[in-house]
Amino acid sequence: MAVGIALLGSTGSIGKSALAVVERHPERFRLVVLAAHRNGGELLVQSARHRPALAVLADPEMRLQAAPPPGVELRIGREALLDAARHPGADVVINAVVGAAGLEASLAALGAGKRLALANKESLVAGGPLVLQALRRGKGELVPIDSEHSAILQCLASRRRAVPDAGEVRRLILTASGGPFRERDRGALLDVTPAEALRHPTWDMGAKVTVDSATLANKALEVIEAHFLFGVPYDRLEVVIHPQSVVHSLVEFVDGSVLAQLGFPTMELPILYALSYPDRIPDGRARFDPVAASPLTFEPLDAQRFPAFRLGLQAARAGGTAPAAFNAANEVAVAGFLAENLPFPRIAEVIEGALAAHRPAPADSLEAVLEADRCARAVARQMVERT
Ligand SMILES: NC(=O)c1ccc[n+]([C@@H]2O[C@H](COP(=O)([O-])OP(=O)(O)OC[C@H]3O[C@@H](n4cnc5c(N)ncnc54)[C@H](OP(=O)(O)O)[C@@H]3O)[C@@H](O)[C@H]2O)c1
Known part of the structure; x- marks a missing residue:
């Protein structure tokens, strides 16, 4: 059964x-639920093609411009999204919502x-x-789709447990492309356009994750x-700049051995792995x-050049609700x-202001x-409005 x-x-x-x-694996996977936020036109097209239940x-304000295809139930609103995450016909829930708006759906899926x-x-x-x-x-x-985390999981999958044994893993090293402004002078960032x-x-x-990649808030x-x-x-988590985005992350073990996962940049591979994990299934991509x-090159990350990254790590180490505040302020600033x-440089300043008020x-x-x-969000919005 698929x-x-x-x-x-x-x-x-x-x-x-x-x-x-x-679509490439109809014998293995079948879509039971499709959920979007506001893009009803695209949701209708997708529903006609995939016929989810x-x-x-x-x-809650959105309405479809036409009736859903026969056999497809349409529901609207936040509760409907949470019910979608708990749908009895779903074995796997892919959460590809952007932003903290996805949190409750994750909790609903795992709770079910x-x-x-x-x-x-x-x-x-x-x-x-x-x-x-x-x-x-x-x-x-819980299986990650983010390419860096999928890479780490794949490096650890040869172990008995996917959660690293504290005695075996020395460091996780996440790679970062450095984004479009890796080599740009900080002073030249003021006039950067979206x-x-x-x-x-x-x-x-x-758009949101792409801007996060430019500020390195994403990392x-x-x-x-x-x-x-x-x-x-956190003291065993490191980041290295790798402009080619071919090595997706590395795991260093206590004996000095380092495993990495490589591939041309495509999200289809980590998505497929999250669906098939711990197995691998043949797939016909390049x-x-x-x-x-x-060549594959690596450079140190200069946190002073990327203040949003530095603030994110600060919030991470503070723990509690500080990462939630960091994330929310970043979402408002990016919007x-x-x-x-x-x-562009004010994105980090807005985050800093919101964290100071947190x-x-x-x-x-x-x-x-x-x-x-x-x-x-309230502090960040005020700062954006005052700009
Ligand atoms: N794109 C990548 O290659 C990539 C790689 C690694 C990780 N990620 C992560 O994956 C997530 C999705 O990224 P993306 O690039 O696919 O974003 P995206 O292209 O902006 O798509 C976001 C999706 O979430 C829906 N959505 C937006 N706000 C929502 C809300 N309040 N409630 C429910 N659904 C909502 C959107 O629906 P509408 O279209 O109807 O607005 C859309 O379907 C992000 O967390 C991102 O960091 C992305």
Whole structure:
């Protein structure tokens, strides 16, 4: 029987890559749920093609312009998104929603004992302890889609347990492309336009994560994601700049051996691995060519050049609800930049302002996390408006 899949965020970049993967393996995977936020037109097209049992628009204000295809139930609103994550026909929930808006769906999927194939890193950043608690209680599975974390999981998969044994793993080393402004003078960033920031040198992604890659806030989010996924303390998590995005991350073991996972940059591979894990299934994409991938280079990351990264690590080490506040302020600042209301370097300043105003609290309840998120957004919005 084919594995039932609920795809949350089906209209986005990861969502469309996931649809391509599922379409190549109809005998293994079948779509049970498709969920988007506001893009009803695309959701209708996808529903006609894939005929899920349920289609969801998460924004309560949205309405479809036409009736859903026969056999497809349409539901609208936040509760519908959470029910989609718990859908009885879904064995795997792919969470490809962007932003902290994905947190509750992750908790719902894990609470219902599903395998959560997680692209929505913000779930773990905002509510890491809650996600791990839902995983333990629901007895589901948490498998990353982010390419760096998929790489680490693949390096660890040869071990008896995917969660590293503290005695065996010395360091996890995440690679970062460095984004489009890796070599640009900090002073020259003031006039950067959204179009320039959206021109990523190696990955084709949604707007928010692409801007996060330009500020390197994305790498701070990923360090926090790795901390919760693999249970590794922050002093054993490192980042190295690797402009080619071919080595997706590395694991150093205590005997000095280092394993890495390589591949041309495509999200389809980590998506497929999250669906097939721990197995591998044949897939017909372009073969890897080490000569074409050469040369592979590595550089240290200068945190002073990327203040959003530095602030993210600061929030990570502070713990509690600080990462939720970091994430929320970043979301508001990035939206402000994309709307051309905020210059690029102000993104980090807005995050700094929101973190300075943040009142530390343990991230031990959804209410605490949502409150930190709300407060940070309010401070960040004020700062964007005053710019
Ligand atoms: N793109 C990549 O290559 C990549 C790589 C690694 C990790 N990720 C992570 O994957 C996640 C998705 O990224 P993306 O690039 O695919 O983003 P994207 O292209 O912007 O797509 C976001 C998806 O989420 C939906 N959405 C937005 N707000 C929502 C809300 N409040 N409630 C429910 N659904 C909502 C959107 O629906 P509408 O279209 O209807 O607005 C869309 O389907 C992010 O966490 C990102 O960091 C992405």
